[in-house]
């Protein structure tokens with residue numbers, strides 16, 4: 111599939127089959143995570159594969175996961191992120207982790223696997239639940255799985271996009 115077709119056809123899947131995602135597909139999604147660009151190629155992503163009933167119950171209590179058979183918890187390891195000398199306190203961890211997540215989401219779709227990006231959680235509670243070290247910052251979740259048969263884009267405005275002139279300024 112060419113990139114723009116994939117980008118246009120993908121939509122957030124919030125209704126999944128219970129069928130697990132095959133390991134070969136998980137490996138390809140992780141390959142896409144590995145290939146993502148990050149600041150100075152520091153690769154600060156830490157990805158937790160939440161697959162056990164215990165881990166899925168824990169995360170579902172803290173965030174919407176739509177009963178997906180598997181959830182990726184994508185974090186930034188602040189010990190590895192690029193830090194600005196010009197702007198003390200600024201690091202690219204969140205940016206790096208979100209590029210990684212975008213790669214994973216698009217690769218998943220290419221493989222016929224649905225996903226939904228989730229940020230509706232308190233990162234401190236997620237960090238506590240999984241005993242994450244102080245330097246590991248939860249950035250987002252990616253519940254994944256095969257879409258339920260009748261799954262369609264949730265919002266009727268799914269295909270409504272701002273005109274390009276609306277969000278660009280040529281100087």
Ligand SMILES: Cc1cc2nc3c(=O)[nH]c(=O)nc-3n(C[C@H](O)[C@H](O)[C@H](O)COP(=O)(O)O)c2cc1C
Nearest residue numbers: 120121122124174226227228229230231263264268
């Ligand atoms: C940064 C970010 C955070 C999001 N958080 C949530 C979320 O917490 N729960 C959810 O159901 N969808 C969430 N989404 C999915 C968006 O609602 C969805 O991508 C958007 O409405 C466009 O719809 P589409 O993905 O079907 O094209 C999030 C997406 C992004 C990019």
